[in-house]
Amino acid sequence: MRQNQARRAALLDAAIDVLAREGARGLTFRAVDAQAGVPGGTASNYFANRDDLLTQAGTHVYERLTPDPETMARSLEGPRDREKVLQLMHEVVGRVSAYRAGYLALLELRLEATRRPGLRAVLTPRIRKDVDDNVDYHLSSGLPGDATAVTLLYLAMNWLIVERLTLPDVFGEEQARELVERAVERLIPEV
Known part of the structure; x- marks a missing residue:
């Protein structure tokens, strides 16, 4: 059909x-x-x-979270320095947080993957690819910071998003912005 x-x-x-x-x-x-x-x-x-529905929903979340080519091109305009990384981290936190249902669904899928080996087998390489793509993009774009710094930013920003979406009163908007700034400051060298 x-x-x-x-x-x-x-x-x-x-x-x-x-x-x-x-x-x-x-x-x-x-x-x-x-x-x-x-x-x-x-x-x-x-x-x-x-299971097919769960798996395809997870794939669809990533399709919706992936920035369009214009956003990607704009992301590298200007100097490639710590300030650019800070701008990118604020953009990522804002963009992902704006797709609240998608991110919460992805968290549900991750929890469900602990009980469903088939879903785990699909999500693990997808999320591993997301991490690797973020690191590769950062390194190939000439932004400062090594693979470990990018991975630590990935983890920090993801957990900050979890806090903002699930318990928004833990960190207010200003404190969340400040945390992004401090994470970039501590993990990305000044060029």
Whole structure:
């Protein structure tokens, strides 16, 4: 059966919303159909089973989080120094935090991967690739800092995003900005 790609994307967006709101246990074909506003049974026509839906939802989150080529090109305009790294970290925290449902869904998928070896087998190389791509991009772009510094920034920014999305009163907006600045200051050498 030929499938409508726009409807598939809408179903995956709905799955992400359900994951973020209800957790992995609440992700059912019925819940996805209701969230997408489509007739019952639609999601089951697009996804072989629940594991397929979980896996494709995880892939879709990354597609939505990946900056477009224009954003990537703009990210390297100007000097490649510590200040540029700081700008990039603020942009990443802002962009990822703005896609709250996607990031929370990804956290749910990570938790579910501890119980589902098949999902773990899909998520592990995907997230490893994300880390490697971030390091490779940073190093190849001529920005200051080594692979370890980039990995530490990746970990620090991700946990800061978790705090901002799950317990926003732990660190206020100003304190979060200050933490990003201190992390970059301590991990990236001045050029």
